[in-house]
Amino acid sequence: MAPQTLAQWLRYVEALHPAQIELGLERVTAVACELGLEPPGFTPAPRSIIVAGTNGKGSTCMFTEALLRGAGLRVGSTLSPHLHRFNERVRIDGEPLGDATLSRAFSRVEAARGDVPLTYFEYSALVALDCFRRAGVDAAILEVGLGGRLDAFNLVSADVAAITSIGLDHQEYLGDDLEGIGREKAGVMRQGQSVIVGERVTRSVVEHAASLGCNVRRAGHDFHIDKNSEGWEYRGAAGRFEALPWGRLAPENCALAIEIASCFVQLDDTVVRAALREASLAGRFDARSFQGRLLLLDVAHNPAGACFLRRQIETRYPGRRFSVLLGMLADKDPAGVVEALAPVAERWICVPTQGDRGLSSEALAARLPAELKPVAAADVLRALNLALSSSALEDGILAVGSFNLVEQTIDCLESATHLDPTSRDMA
Numbered sequence: 149m150a151p152q153t154l155a156q157w158l159r160y161v162e163a164l165h166p167a168q169i170e171l172g173l174e175r176v177t178a179v180a181c182e183l184g185l186e187p188p189g190f191t192p193a194p195r196s197i198i199v200a201g202t203n204g205k206g207s208t209c210m211f212t213e214a215l216l217r218g219a220g221l222r223v224g225s226t227l228s229p230h231l232h233r234f235n236e237r238v239r240i241d242g243e244p245l246g247d248a249t250l251s252r253a254f255s256r257v258e259a260a261r262g263d264v265p266l267t268y269f270e271y272s273a274l275v276a277l278d279c280f281r282r283a284g285v286d287a288a289i290l291e292v293g294l295g296g297r298l299d300a301f302n303l304v305s306a307d308v309a310a311i312t313s314i315g316l317d318h319q320e321y322l323g324d325d326l327e328g329i330g331r332e333k334a335g336v337m338r339q340g341q342s343v344i345v346g347e348r349v350t351r352s353v354v355e356h357a358a359s360l361g362c363n364v365r366r367a368g369h370d371f372h373i374d375k376n377s378e379g380w381e382y383r384g385a386a387g388r389f390e391a392l393p394w395g396r397l398a399p400e401n402c403a404l405a406i407e408i409a410s411c412f413v414q415l416d417d418t419v420v421r422a423a424l425r426e427a428s429l430a431g432r433f434d435a436r437s438f439q440g441r442l443l444l445l446d447v448a449h450n451p452a453g454a455c456f457l458r459r460q461i462e463t464r465y466p467g468r469r470f471s472v473l474l475g476m477l478a479d480k481d482p483a484g485v486v487e488a489l490a491p492v493a494e495r496w497i498c499v500p501t502q503g504d505r506g507l508s509s510e511a512l513a514a515r516l517p518a519e520l521k522p523v524a525a526a527d528v529l530r531a532l533n534l535a536l537s538s539s540a541l542e543d544g545i546l547a548v549g550s551f552n553l554v555e556q557t558i559d560c561l562e563s564a565t566h567l568d569p570t571s572r573d574m575a
Contacts, residue, residue, distance in 0.1 A: 297335020
């Protein structure tokens, strides 16, 4: 019997393909044709944007969505991975799609695929593209899941490509050479395309864009931001926006989004400020309150992401020290993450991560330098209470290292009634 509910479809899809990740465009392209997403371009909307990079993709996508919606466009956007529910991966006009809509899309993809095997992410990508086309969105924002050149979304020839940053992550698929990783991610570019790149990209990204004759705008060269503890300003193709308040997303990623959106619409100060008020993404520099303390949640899970997070903390919360709740997967680099965060860390509390690739708190603590005296906590609630009891009122708490840890922390805040989970943007 064919699956009926979204939960049934997800169980079916997870069991269907032996590998969670299998890079390549042949399978997904064949099914896209059967689904009616015809080449050339497989364009799901009149305007399309593809966002690749090691870190910062989700924030860039969300702020681009907020800007384009503020300018009056109907926007479809994707996120990967999700924190709580699969529905978060496919959004239209700022809202995740409902179970019934997604279930119907899964059914259409299943009918189109015949005997072609698809991975979980390939199913997800085709579901998103099908939903966007049927909804008649004005713009589609597509977040690359892994790499770029062979990612399922790269069957779309987007109007604009963005490369947020290049760092080491997913080395088992992309290798250990940063220039090579940059070339893989730059594979989303097309001849003569508008390309927006972050400040921390490799030479290979810039050279590939030049070889294709792309119109490149690069952070720190063609557009700029200046930050302080009170706010920030942007200067670039969209104009100049001064004395902008800190929102819930990093200014570096917001600036990329401003450049992307300005390829399609005219932005003004009102639209940008409204986007700063409205745009958020759980687990990305996500400021909340825990028993009167600042609690920051961030999914940074590689050294480059941790360095970026530390710089944000040092700018926005100068001088503040943090008890760090650390939870990481077994195939990541905890020593590199710890080294990056050390200047703002007061103590280290290890928390178990769930799933096949998860590390127990004891195993994680054993992988940290002994001189840090890391403590292994049985769960997130115990870790939070330990951080509370062993720190000063002016200190903060930082939960970092994996999507799973952030998900656990949010679940803990929402289920423990004696906590204060609702306050955000605490100074």
